[in-house]
Structures are given as structure tokens and as C-alpha cells.
Amino acid sequence: AIEREKPNEGLILHSDQGVQFTSWAFVDYCKENGIIQSMSKTGCPYDNAPMERFYKSFKAELIYPNKFNTEDQLDEAVNRYVHVWYNHIRPHSYNGGLTPFEARNLA
Template sequence: MSTKYAVKDMLDFLGISKTSYYRWKKHIHRKDVALVELIQSICIKHKFRYGYRRVTAELRWKHNQIVNHKKVQRIMKENKLCAKIRKKKFSFFRRQEALKKVDLIQRQFQATKPNEKWFTDVSELPFGEKKLYFSAIIDGYNNEILSSAISTSPNLDLAFETLNKALETKEVNGVILHSDQGGIYTSPKFQSYVKKKNIIQSMSAKGVCYDNVLIESFFSHLKTEVFYSQDFTATNEQIIELVEEYIYYYNNE
């Protein structure tokens, strides 16, 4: 309205003094500046891992600031605080024509108790000096990352290391280990090993990422919140450190 009518005329009509009006305007500006600074502090605290919806939630529940999510989104966009969009995972395994297992999960990912359903996969980490491959196991009961391993090669040793780390801390008998049909998991050597450990193998349909969505979602969050939101060049040692730090954050936040 200030572009259609003179401010003075509007104030006279409403019976508001110019001093009161400009004091109010200055107060609103200070509140906006304070909100921007608070949002910046939240983004820095979480290392730019949060999108605008999670920032809005933290403003409400931890800072008692009720702010419309669209306003938070606008502030984050204007101040370059937004997390970048996740990139689709690149599938790099060749499936071995071996003993393909039945999908025992059927997208029923939630477990009723710990160590009932485990989900595993391997994903690329092309962010350091040399491309790395990251393997992990997640528990369907509480979405905890039970174990992980990183290697320069997506081979059986990587899968065995990941599995053995989980078995070191968990007593299992008849746990379902769900994966895709990657060459690691269809190999006779891997299948023989998990059978000896009283692990029941399950596999998703070929090329259907939604059949293993828990681990896929974790990989997606990891890459978005740690790597895609930043523009940096890191050593492989730093990449490993960042991943380990994120796993701790993910399991304990």
C-alpha cells in the first residue's frame, strides 16, 4: 500500500505518529536480522546438512520460534544456506548369474526386534583423490548403522569386512540380510559364507532401488548432507573421517 498512498497520509489517517511507525519498522528489521543469524547458526551447527523443513522444526522446538517454512526457505535461499539436491546413485555392479535369492522383505522394512532384518549395499564416494566405495549394514528395527567399511575396490573383501564388523558386536541367528543383486551378493563365495553364519539371504528385484530403500536412503542423506552441500577437495583420509563422523551423528542425533 505504501506505493499507492504516501506514508504520511496513511499515518495521519490511522492516527499513528511517524516516530512510532519508524520505531516499529526498525524493530521488524532487527527481528529479521536476528532470525537470519539464528538460521545461519543452525545451518553451521549441523554443517549445512539440514534442509529448510528441518531448520523450521528446530526453530520451533529448540528455539521457540514459530516461523512459516516458506519464509525459512526464502531466507536460506537468499543467504545460500540450502542443501543441494541429492544426486541419483550410480549403479556400477555387474550381476553374476549365480544363485539369486528370493525377496523375503517385500518392502516390509520395519523389524519388530533388533537383528531381525539387516539391509546392506555398496555405494560410490567419488569425492576424494581416488574414487572410494562405501559398504554399510543398517538394522531395520531402529535404522542404526551397525557396521561400515570403505575401500578403493567394490569387491568381496569389502562386503566381508562390513559383515564381520557387524557380527563382532551382534549375536545373530536367522537374521535376514537383504541386498540388491550386485555381483558381490550373488557370488557363491559370499552366499556360502553367510549361510555358515546362520544368516538368511534376501534380494530385491533387479534394478528396483525401492526394494532396498532403507540403505539407499541413508546413502542419499550421507552424500547430500556431507558432500553435495559443500565444494571442496579432500584427501581419501579426510573422506573416511567425514563418513565416520556422519555415521556417529546419524546414529546418535
């Protein structure tokens, strides 16, 4: 995503305090790529409500109803879900009924 989107300097990645986000490898990756890490307080999922909501939709709409036989199938389905369906087709009440792509273009 970083190579494709080429984000502006000062990119902030907000996450919970899961081990995948606190590992030295991930912390180093963020530093090497100029990503500022921001984490929710321990035991406070409301700090990360937008991502919690995304993962609820992601699991309900893609993961639970489907079976993936290979890692390639899963990878293709995740990319299609995020980059086509979720960002460009699926309206979001948070964005006033706009897709994330439409909302970003209006910003």
C-alpha cells in the same frame, strides 16, 4: 559390525542384486556367519527403499561435500557418520523424529 553388535540368530540382510552382494565370496561369508540373504527383485528399487534412502543421505551429507586424501580418512569419516551422526544424532522422519538408536531402544 557382526562382532560388535553380536546380532540374534536369524539376521536378515536385504540388498539389491549388485555384484558385491551376489559374489560367491559374499554369499559364503553370509552363510558362515548365519546371515540370511534377501534381495530385491531385478529392476525394482522400491523393494530396497530404506537402503536407497540411506545411501542418498550418505552421499549427499558425507561423500559429495568432502574430499578424503587417504583411505584412513575415509574410513574414519564413514564410521563417524554411521555410528555417531546417522544412528545417534540425526532424527529420521521414518522413525517419528527419533534417531535409529532411540527407535531401536523403544522396540
